Amino acid sequence: MADKKETPMMQQYRTIRRELPEDTILFFRLGDFYEMFFDDAKTASDILGITLTKRHNTPMCGVPYHSAGGYLERLVKAGVKVAICEQIEDPATAKGVVKRDVTRIITPGTILDEVTLEGNQNNFLAGLYKEKNRYGMAMLDLSTGEFWIEEPEDVLSVQSNLSRYAPAECIVAEEQMDTPEFSELTLEATNTLLTACEDWTFETASANDFLLRHFNVHSLEGFGCSAMSAALGAAGAVLYYCKTELRRNLDHVRTIRVKNPADYMLLDETTASNLELVVPINSNRQAYKATLLNVLDSTCTAMGGRLLREWVLRPLNNLEQINARHDAVELMTNNQTYLRSLRDILGDIKDIERLISRIGSTTGNPRDVRAMGVSLQQMPLMKSLLINKGTMLEILGEQITSLPEIVALIESAIVDEPPINLKDGGVIREGYHPELDELRDAATQGRKWLADFQASEMERTGIKNLKVRHNKVFGYYIEVSKANVALVPEDYIRKQTLVNAERYITPELKEYENKIFGAQERSVALEQEIFNEVRRRVVDHLETIQKNALAIGQVDVLATFADRALANNYTRPLMNDDGRLDIKDGRHAVVEQMPDAERFVPNDTRLDRETHQLIIITGPNMAGKSTYIRQVALITIMAHMGGFVPAAKAEIGIVDRVFTRVGASDDLARGRSTFMVEMQETANILNNATPKSLIVLDEIGRGTSTFDGISIAWSVAEFLCKNEDMKAKTLFATHYHELTDLALTLQNVQNFSVLVKEKGDSITFLRKIVPGAADKSYGIQVARLAGLPNAVIERANDILTNLEEGELGDTGQPKLARKRPHKLKANISQLDLF
Numbered sequence: 001m002a003d004k005k006e007t008p009m010m011q012q013y014r015t016i017r018r019e020l021p022e023d024t025i026l027f028f029r030l031g032d033f034y035e036m037f038f039d040d041a042k043t044a045s046d047i048l049g050i051t052l053t054k055r056h057n058t059p060m061c062g063v064p065y066h067s068a069g070g071y072l073e074r075l076v077k078a079g080v081k082v083a084i085c086e087q088i089e090d091p092a093t094a095k096g097v098v099k100r101d102v103t104r105i106i107t108p109g110t111i112l113d114e115v116t117l118e119g120n121q122n123n124f125l126a127g128l129y130k131e132k133n134r135y136g137m138a139m140l141d142l143s144t145g146e147f148w149i150e151e152p153e154d155v156l157s158v159q160s161n162l163s164r165y166a167p168a169e170c171i172v173a174e175e176q177m178d179t180p181e182f183s184e185l186t187l188e189a190t191n192t193l194l195t196a197c198e199d200w201t202f203e204t205a206s207a208n209d210f211l212l213r214h215f216n217v218h219s220l221e222g223f224g225c226s227a228m229s230a231a232l233g234a235a236g237a238v239l240y241y242c243k244t245e246l247r248r249n250l251d252h253v254r255t256i257r258v259k260n261p262a263d264y265m266l267l268d269e270t271t272a273s274n275l276e277l278v279v280p281i282n283s284n285r286q287a288y289k290a291t292l293l294n295v296l297d298s299t300c301t302a303m304g305g306r307l308l309r310e311w312v313l314r315p316l317n318n319l320e321q322i323n324a325r326h327d328a329v330e331l332m333t334n335n336q337t338y339l340r341s342l343r344d345i346l347g348d349i350k351d352i353e354r355l356i357s358r359i360g361s362t363t364g365n366p367r368d369v370r371a372m373g374v375s376l377q378q379m380p381l382m383k384s385l386l387i388n389k390g391t392m393l394e395i396l397g398e399q400i401t402s403l404p405e406i407v408a409l410i411e412s413a414i415v416d417e418p419p420i421n422l423k424d425g426g427v428i429r430e431g432y433h434p435e436l437d438e439l440r441d442a443a444t445q446g447r448k449w450l451a452d453f454q455a456s457e458m459e460r461t462g463i464k465n466l467k468v469r470h471n472k473v474f475g476y477y478i479e480v481s482k483a484n485v486a487l488v489p490e491d492y493i494r495k496q497t498l499v500n501a502e503r504y505i506t507p508e509l510k511e512y513e514n515k516i517f518g519a520q521e522r523s524v525a526l527e528q529e530i531f532n533e534v535r536r537r538v539v540d541h542l543e544t545i546q547k548n549a550l551a552i553g554q555v556d557v558l559a560t561f562a563d564r565a566l567a568n569n570y571t572r573p574l575m576n577d578d579g580r581l582d583i584k585d586g587r588h589a590v591v592e593q594m595p596d597a598e599r600f601v602p603n604d605t606r607l608d609r610e611t612h613q614l615i616i617i618t619g620p621n622m623a624g625k626s627t628y629i630r631q632v633a634l635i636t637i638m639a640h641m642g643g644f645v646p647a648a649k650a651e652i653g654i655v656d657r658v659f660t661r662v663g664a665s666d667d668l669a670r671g672r673s674t675f676m677v678e679m680q681e682t683a684n685i686l687n688n689a690t691p692k693s694l695i696v697l698d699e700i701g702r703g704t705s706t707f708d709g710i711s712i713a714w715s716v717a718e719f720l721c722k723n724e725d726m727k728a729k730t731l732f733a734t735h736y737h738e739l740t741d742l743a744l745t746l747q748n749v750q751n752f753s754v755l756v757k758e759k760g761d762s763i764t765f766l767r768k769i770v771p772g773a774a775d776k777s778y779g780i781q782v783a784r785l786a787g788l789p790n791a792v793i794e795r796a797n798d799i800l801t802n803l804e805e806g807e808l809g810d811t812g813q814p815k816l817a818r819k820r821p822h823k824l825k826a827n828i829s830q831l832d833l834f
């Protein structure tokens with residue numbers, strides 16, 4: 001119950017606050033501030049580091065209205081939802097307490113402030129729902145209007161999608177929140193906020209109803225998704241959450257697309273991360289942003305930037321579609337002048353996808369509209385460059401619509417460099433609207449009249465420092481310093497006395513004031529009207545502009561592939577359907593670009609089902625084994641994206657899935673030891689790989705004792721190449737030289753090794769992959785290079801000699817190492833390693 005002594009405004013506050021969920025902070029508009037009270041104030045002042053004050057025992061804090069964006073951003077990033085409560089009537093004319101209402105609620109998945117959003121990254125709000133045995137996902141980017149659904153095969157694919165699209169927020173039905181599979185999902189890495197929503201909003205009947213009503217259709221057949229009830233459940237709930245609970249405008253969400261997992265090569269979370277597709281593993285590589293995305297990203301537009309990320313993380317697996325992209329890229333690499341002109345035009349196209357969303361949701365400012373005009377101006381040229389080009393480019397050209405009347409409208413209506421804020425005036429171009437021009441003239445003349453008036457009054461009165469000034473209380477007035485008061489004529493009416501001056505008005509001055517003010521006020525109001533009309537006419541073409549944006553994004557990524565191919569010396573891969581992989585002089589796309597890297601040595605690779613199905617790569621530490629096997633995976637992925645590849649020549653068989661098992665990392669947070677992680681990843685590969693998969697194994701079994709490790713590695717390798725249902729193309733880098741014996745008995749296994757040049761105690765890495773097994777590991781030489789103390793190196797050499805003579809004991813421990821070798825020096829006796 002509200003306190004009886006509470007002001008009507010506080011009572012209004014409480015009524016509004018009561019309607020909101022606990023985890024939401026209420027920004028309550030009071031004049032030029034958003035104020036927060038009670039617990040909201042405590043939480044916000046903690047997060048924002050602003051002062052918490054008290055009035056009548058009520059804790060409160062506030063942020064200025066005009067700079068609220070930055071504060072909002074920080075609160076939302078801290079995982080807090082913010083309800084914006086505005087004054088919905090003019091305080092000047094309000095009777096009693098000004099009416100207020102919550103106009104929108106902002107959450108991490110629905111923040112639109114452009115300062116917050118990365119141009120080249122989507123900001124998704126995800127919906128997740130399980131219906132019977134099917135998983136449904138929906139992704140909505142409120143900033144672009146992009147909305148799509150998918151039914152991933154299993155919970156692992158759900159996880160992969162979450163890490164791929166990194167939604168800022170994910171809604172789940174309350175009853176499914178704690179189900180074992182959903183509670184196992186990891187959202188920390190992507191910093192995704194999990195929000196529970198009411199179950200009924202996900203149920204088929206209600207979800208379908210939301211969708212039908214939103215898209216204003218009788219059936220969802222036209223979107224090709226009517227049977228996807230799990231995904232539609234997620235999509236319906238996302239719509240309801242945004243529209244009803246967060247009170248957001250979704251007018252710009254005009255269609256829903258379906259993603260079919262079968263159209264894409266499967267790249268799970270581990271593989272995307274192991275291959276550093278978009279995020280570097282090693283923090284010191286961060287300085288170079290050593291990722292494939294970064295090496296490939298020379299996109300000209302924000303649409304292209306966002307799409308490239310998607311293409312990198314979701315390569316295709318359909319031969320025809322991949323070839324279509326390669327054809328387009330080739331056309332551009334063969335005609336560099338053409339590529340340059342295309343990219344020049346792309347460079348002049350702003351983020352029309354986000355601009356149209358903002359313009360459509362009325363937050364669009366004059367600069368947004370102007371940027372839209374400038375961008376749309378490029379469409380006819382862009383279209384003419386694409387049409388008649390054959391390939392995918394022609395199809396994309398057909399999807400672009402020129403909007404000459406909109407371009408002309410914006411050009412004639414909006415000035416070249418408008419202010420951000422419409423209220424500042426000066427947005428509409430002179431000559432566009434006669435009435436506006438007249439009002440502006442009146443205002444200008446009024447200002448001139450004032451200047452003349454000041455001059456003539458100075459002359460009439462003889463007061464040299466007489467000033468005509470303006471403030472909010474009196475409007476225009478004449479100010480005369482105390483020393484000159486005696487010279488003031490009789491017709492001046494005194495309004496205010498200051499310490500050093502007197503302020504006056506005259507009837508003439510007041511009459512002009514009305515004219516100036518009237519004209520100024522009316523001209524700003526008229527500008528708003530005209531601007532809103534321009535905005536409305538642009539928004540009439542929202543869907544066309546969204547389609548243009550989609551096509552432009554694709555043209556940009558294809559042109560980027562061509563640009564990178566030329567800059568980095570990539571070639572077109574030839575795709576085949578028989579699983580063969582044949583690479584001549586392949587390179588690692590990222591390692592070769594590292595600023596401090598040595599000259600990259602290219603290498604060949606052959607993989608097929610008959611003789612080269614499993615390649616075992618041995619060689620010293622640091623020789624380049626990991627780089628080599630990853631480079632094959634990266635070349636394969638780049639080819640499937642539709643891009644060219646770092647190789648002199650490459651034939652790439654279509655791959656359904658790339659698996660990687662590399663390095664050793666603990667996942668202690670989830671209670672999994674190094675060895676456990678390694679085995680779980682291996683199990684995933686053995687259970688899911690198909691003859692069309694590509695597997696990259698960088699050591700298996702190293703996290704346990706030598707004998708156990710060799711046994712596991714051996715049997716994994718055997719499983720992969722003996723099992724007819726499997727026979728996936730595999731690259732297996734290992735230090736277990738015993739595995740090279742497999743090639744003696746299995747004709748589909750081949751040994752390769754990395755060449756090194758040995759000179760005395762030191763070695764030089766040649767980085768060349770050659771047929772045959774390595775004869776030794778050179779681990780001790782590498783340890784020397786790493787700077788281990790000489791004493792340790794010498795002792796290691798002794799132990800190695802003993803081991804080579806005596807092999808291992810029953811427990812896998814080196815038997816002879818227990819003996820004190822005769823060469824052991826006194827000063828390192830404490831270093832008895834075993």
Ligand SMILES: Nc1ncnc2c1ncn2[C@@H]1O[C@H](COP(=O)(O)OP(=O)(O)OP(=O)(O)O)[C@@H](O)[C@H]1O
Binds near residue numbers: 591598619621623625
């Ligand atoms: N072909 C190459 N050309 C030039 N430099 C290379 C090449 N391959 C690898 N390198 C460089 O050698 C370094 C070591 O390579 P990598 O990590 O692949 O070795 P490794 O044999 O897997 O070692 P370990 O067995 O210790 O894991 C890389 O960081 C890279 O900079």
